[in-house]
Amino acid sequence: MGSNLATILTDSASKFGDRPAIKLDDAVFNYTLLDEASARVATMLKSMGLEPGDRVGIMLPNVPYFPVAYYGILRAGGVVVPMNVLLKGREVGFYLKDPGAKVVFAWHDFLDAAQTGADDAGAQLIDVKPGEIEGRIFEHEPDLDVAEVADDDTAVILYTSGTTGQPKGAELTHGNLMKNAAASRALFGLDEDVVVLGALPLFHSFGQTCGMNATIGAGGCLSLIPRFDPAKALEIIERDKVKVFEGVPTMYGAMLHQPDREKHDTSSLEICASGGAALPVELLRGFDEAFHCKVLEGYGLSETSPVASFNHPDKERKPGSIGTPIAGVEMKVVDEDGKDLPTGDVGEIVIKGHNVMKGYWNKPEATAEAIKDGWFHSGDLAKVDDDGYFFIVDRKKDMIIRGGYNVYPREIEEVLYEHPAVREAAVVGVPHDDLGEEVGAAVALKEGEELSAEELQAYVKENVAAYKYPRHIWFVSDLPKGPTGKILKREIDVPQQADKA
Numbered sequence: 001m002g003s004n005l006a007t008i009l010t011d012s013a014s015k016f017g018d019r020p021a022i023k024l025d026d027a028v029f030n031y032t033l034l035d036e037a038s039a040r041v042a043t044m045l046k047s048m049g050l051e052p053g054d055r056v057g058i059m060l061p062n063v064p065y066f067p068v069a070y071y072g073i074l075r076a077g078g079v080v081v082p083m084n085v086l087l088k089g090r091e092v093g094f095y096l097k098d099p100g101a102k103v104v105f106a107w108h109d110f111l112d113a114a115q116t117g118a119d120d121a122g123a124q125l126i127d128v129k130p131g132e133i134e135g136r137i138f139e140h141e142p143d144l145d146v147a148e149v150a151d152d153d154t155a156v157i158l159y160t161s162g163t164t165g166q167p168k169g170a171e172l173t174h175g176n177l178m179k180n181a182a183a184s185r186a187l188f189g190l191d192e193d194v195v196v197l198g199a200l201p202l203f204h205s206f207g208q209t210c211g212m213n214a215t216i217g218a219g220g221c222l223s224l225i226p227r228f229d230p231a232k233a234l235e236i237i238e239r240d241k242v243k244v245f246e247g248v249p250t251m252y253g254a255m256l257h258q259p260d261r262e263k264h265d266t267s268s269l270e271i272c273a274s275g276g277a278a279l280p281v282e283l284l285r286g287f288d289e290a291f292h293c294k295v296l297e298g299y300g301l302s303e304t305s306p307v308a309s310f311n312h313p314d315k316e317r318k319p320g321s322i323g324t325p326i327a328g329v330e331m332k333v334v335d336e337d338g339k340d341l342p343t344g345d346v347g348e349i350v351i352k353g354h355n356v357m358k359g360y361w362n363k364p365e366a367t368a369e370a371i372k373d374g375w376f377h378s379g380d381l382a383k384v385d386d387d388g389y390f391f392i393v394d395r396k397k398d399m400i401i402r403g404g405y406n407v408y409p410r411e412i413e414e415v416l417y418e419h420p421a422v423r424e425a426a427v428v429g430v431p432h433d434d435l436g437e438e439v440g441a442a443v444a445l446k447e448g449e450e451l452s453a454e455e456l457q458a459y460v461k462e463n464v465a466a467y468k469y470p471r472h473i474w475f476v477s478d479l480p481k482g483p484t485g486k487i488l489k490r491e492i493d494v495p496q497q498a499d500k501a
Contacts, residue, residue, distance in 0.1 A: 002151030006074035008217035039142035041072025052077030057104035077147030082203035092117020151175030169361030180305040181213035192219035205306035230254040248276035280417035329353035421449035440472035
């Protein structure tokens with residue numbers, strides 16, 4: 001038998017009962033309360049007919065009820081299906097119907113979509129409304145047992161936002177998530193005195209493993225932000241003496257460019273972890289300088305629980321690198337035929353280890369395509385240096401082929417971010433009759449800055465080969481982003497008459 005992921009809470013509750021576990025402004029759940037509330041949720045779910053292995057949806061924002069439901073489902077032997085609160089009724093139906101979920105916890109502000117989806121999937125809905133849900137939970141006696149599970153039993157099904165077709169459910173086991181949370185604890189030096197900023201959505205793998213599970217396992221405090229706002233983040237860092245901040249690059253950019261950031265005392269910050277997308281080197285250096293803390297960039301995917309590699313705090317940090325594999329994980333770069341590539345050559349990252357998912361829910365063909373001989377094929381292109389540090393070049397599917405030449409958007413974006421007027425940039429392929437694809441760039445400028453497309457093109461042209469600079473540049477107020485703040489290239493609209501050099 002293995003350890004149920006819920007034991008990270010029960011173990012910490014036995015040691016740190018009175019210490020704060022989850023905080024949302026003035027609302028504080030200590031470990032005893034979080035443990036008891038989740039035990040009552042387990043009883044409630046069993047009274048609704050939940051059997052071991054049954055799936056339960058959680059459609060909640062970053063509020064204390066999320067971990068209450070999450071650990072309650074796990075201790076009852078259920079499987080958690082985390083969901084974005086912004087899903088529409090039809091999407092909710094898919095996320096519940098595909099895994100055959102019996103129950104869904106839904107936030108009261110998004111009840112219409114949740115109810116539509118639950119009705120469609122034949123799932124029971126639990127309306128999570130502050131002031132009312134407490135009564136429903138506490139009418140049940142706490143079930144202090146934690147369901148026995150095997151290491152390879154599924155704990156969480158995380159749906160990946162596929163660029164084509166419907167999302168696939170990555171089955172992450174109790175073993176996957178326990179080991180990845182432990183690796184995150186060690187990586188960021190988490191202990192019972194730590195305060196971690198819970199700005200990443202808990203329904204996402206980064207926020208769930210590195211934020212919630214790692215912090216709870218350490219006996220620390222996770223201070224939540226329901227929806228990321230840079231001003232609020234700075235306020236919480238000062239108020240709660242936050243030591244660890246975990247975010248995606250757009251969050252770092254928003255905090256760095258927040259007009260009154262210098263008014264806040266952020267001296268408690270020691271470690272910042274960036275993942276979810278490539279962190280532009282210019283942004284890393286700017287944040288380092290402004291906040292006097294070490295930003296560590298890492299890499300992972302939903303399918304790898306998520307952490308696969310990181311810049312380690314006790315080793316050399318290489319700006320622009322996603323570091324080296326975490327303990328117990330192997331990574332290498334291979335060609336189209338799966339053959340190992342020499343140092344410095346660009347190929348696809350493949351990953352093997354305790355973090356690799358069991359497979360995609362009910363999709364044996366997709367699983368066989370993704371995991372070959374135990375190696376998970378990431379779809380990300382990278383190269384490795386002589387020290388074994390990995391450098392992401394780009395997503396395989398984002399690479400632009402211009403007249404037979406490979407153009408990696410990441411490289412061009414790095415140059416764009418170096419321009420003092422640029423706040424955000426995304427480079428995408430634009431269809432071209434003769435060349436197949438042309439290089440395009442959507443750019444958001446810093447407040448008060450003015451710049452023409454021609455000036456920006458000239459700047460990039462000075463720094464990259466002639467076939468690489470963006471022939472099309474258009475300016476936007478903001479770039480489209482997903483729930484974690486990651487820039488969504490597939491949602492970028494290319495204007496008909498984009499400025500052309």
